[in-house]
Amino acid sequence: MPVTQEDYICVADRVGKLGCHMPEGLAVMPENFDTAATRQEFVVRGEGSTIRTLLRNKQLLLDDFLPSGERPRFIHNKSHDWAAFIFISAALISNDPSTVPIALGVISNYLTDMFKGTPDKKIKLNIAVERKGNGVCKKLTYEGDTTGLAEIADTILRIADE
């Protein structure tokens, strides 16, 4: 499976430092979450807005890093590569782990429809996973076809349990 993983910063610590809201479920992650000096500098990929709509249309809870009333800027790359960055909290994995495969399935189905007629289409999804217990985070990167995305839920849940 085309998934790689690496250590990531402690999201909860960063949230505290920047005065953000700590998501309790899924959230769209700013691309520069680990490097922005202030939360006003947050930049979210345009695809993140599509994920918001996809999940909300399926009545899946999507949380925010920014306090109510604040909004990030967006980055749009006119590259055909579809890429996004999401966060999955330990609280969600503990309380409602079935949300993870459902959310990935929703995104995968949309992308499969979106890229019909585009042979060999590759997409990229970065996922910051907060581990249960110690709050340490790992960053998973999936790069592959649109249908394979739905199959990485087990990997996410396993990492959260490590």
Added chain:
Amino acid sequence: MSDYSKAIEHFNTTVDSKANLSFIVRDSDLQCNALDELTALSAEVEVWKKQAITERDEHHANLFLGCECAIEALKAELNMWLELKEGKPDAAWNNLIVAQMATRNAIRAHKGFSHLEVRAVRLVKIERVVFPQQVFFSAGMIVGRQRCSICGGEYGECLHLIGMPYMGEFCRCLLEDVQGDHVAIVKEPANKQCRVVSFNADGGKRNRMTWRVDPTRIHNPNSDEKGLMVDGVLLALRDIGAKRSAQ
């Protein structure tokens, strides 16, 4: 609701007969005549689509959106062959890309066009076999606000999804408060019309498509010209099936 069965039959018959002309060896006059007939058919489809929208018949509105895209694709394909025969490979490339995008749009517009996936694969093969490898650009932009082309609301806060059809139109994300961020060379750009057209070489500038050298060099008064100078397309705005205001 209106009965569109005869209209759809007319569309299928016309498009099938014109698709038979989409080969480089077909007669150019026949291909030109086909373009005229497809333009006329497109006007008919527009009327049917308006009727379906008036009747709030989303199934047929999206079907006719797919028809519009399929006609656009076929016209672009025919134009590509004509331009290749006329020795205009740059223009032919642009029409190939329009054909590819319009075919994908047709497939997304309505499930009745799923058979066009075969045609999409054919167009990718044409790109690889008929044209030389190109160098593509991708522009990155920082955007303050995103607006949905369907409802006008903030994109991401409404129900609509980019690229999906709604009552005969595709949802687009309209960008506001835009600042250029970067330009990159990429393998897979959003629009393959964004590419290096020519670059400075010994004796002038070389056309990346024909490989011919034109004695007029690329000159930029704001550059020291120590690096490689290129002429290219950074942004191409073309939305098939979008509202006029979204283009």
